[in-house]
Amino acid sequence: MENRNKILITGLLGAGLVLLFSLFSGNGGWYGDGTPPYTIAEGAVRGEVYVSGGHGYTGENPYLEYFELPSGEVRYARLYVPVWNYDSGDSIKVTVNGKELALMKDPDYVSAWGTALYCLNASSSLHTGLNEVSVFSENPGGGPYGITLAAVCENSSLSPVRFWINEGNYALSYTNKKDRVTTAFEDTYPGKNATLYTMLVAGTEGEKDELYFDSASIGSDIGKSAQGKYFDLYSGSVSSENSESILLFERGEEGYIHPCIAVLVSESEANSEFFKLHEQKTGKKANIPLPVIIICLLACIAIALKFRRR
Numbered sequence: 001m002e003n004r005n006k007i008l009i010t011g012l013l014g015a016g017l018v019l020l021f022s023l024f025s026g027n028g029g030w031y032g033d034g035t036p037p038y039t040i041a042e043g044a045v046r047g048e049v050y051v052s053g054g055h056g057y058t059g060e061n062p063y064l065e066y067f068e069l070p071s072g073e074v075r076y077a078r079l080y081v082p083v084w085n086y087d088s089g090d091s092i093k094v095t096v097n098g099k100e101l102a103l104m105k106d107p108d109y110v111s112a113w114g115t116a117l118y119c120l121n122a123s124s125s126l127h128t129g130l131n132e133v134s135v136f137s138e139n140p141g142g143g144p145y146g147i148t149l150a151a152v153c154e155n156s157s158l159s160p161v162r163f164w165i166n167e168g169n170y171a172l173s174y175t176n177k178k179d180r181v182t183t184a185f186e187d188t189y190p191g192k193n194a195t196l197y198t199m200l201v202a203g204t205e206g207e208k209d210e211l212y213f214d215s216a217s218i219g220s221d222i223g224k225s226a227q228g229k230y231f232d233l234y235s236g237s238v239s240s241e242n243s244e245s246i247l248l249f250e251r252g253e254e255g256y257i258h259p260c261i262a263v264l265v266s267e268s269e270a271n272s273e274f275f276k277l278h279e280q281k282t283g284k285k286a287n288i289p290l291p292v293i294i295i296c297l298l299a300c301i302a303i304a305l306k307f308r309r310r
Contacts (some may be wrong), residue, residue: 034111056228085142
């Protein structure tokens with residue numbers, strides 16, 4: 001019996017190590033810490049910036065979301081589709097108002113254990129009023145956390161606004177020992193009556209995270225699945241007295257949370273209008289951090305010990 005137990009334990013450990021190797025080297029593996037949010041688009045226009053989204057992970061396929069755009073010309077629009085359980089070979093098909101926009105096989109940003117973010121330019125596909133966005137996901141066991149739209153709508157009858165649209169996908173978790181990440185907005189002063197929007201995924205209600213703007217606390221437990229399961233789109237008023245404002249996401253008690261989008265909109269005192277699109281950053285699959293390896297090895301040992309006691 002003792003020899004049989006030793007053989008069983010050795011087999012379990014061997015299988016665990018094989019699984020560990022396959023997770024780290026092949027499909028379904030570790031995709032790294034990710035990309036901290038950075039400014040992809042900024043400008044000053046007469047009009048307004050529309051930010052909306054929802055409605056959490058549901059497993060529905062296709063996944064539908066509706067957006068009511070204000071009057072005016074859509075100068076720039078960026079659709080964001082965060083997806084759970086991404087694996088190599090998965091894809092999404094995005095349709096806007098009944099017309100297929102894109103078939104995307106690779107996400108723009110992916111981190112941790114397959115938390116992915118797809119980003120699509122939808123400037124010419126949206127219009128004033130109600131818009132329907134549909135996402136069909138080829139992702140066994142996963143799917144969208146939600147759909148978010150950030151759209152710059154020009155309207156000459158309105159006051160000028162200054163805006164920054166920041167995007168990325170950074171894994172804050174206990175496994176990779178990442179507790180905080182920042183994103184910057186340049187040339188924020190002078191600016192009045194500013195509104196901040198942030199999109200986070202994988203947050204859990206009751207596990208308090210923290211959000212700071214220019215070192216001032218502006219929220220606790222932001223990632224609490226307020227807009228749906230594991231999906232949060234926060235908005236709130238902020239003020240800046242600096243030429244560069246810093247937004248800080250702090251993991252706190254959260255096991256996992258992914259800051260993805262940050263949009264800042266403020267009144268503009270400048271007379272000139274401009275629009276600037278920055279180069280998109282690309283991430284690479286990273287080496288496994290030591291804490292992740294240790295946790296997985298400990299899990300394999302725990303399984304073996306459990307069977308040894310039987």
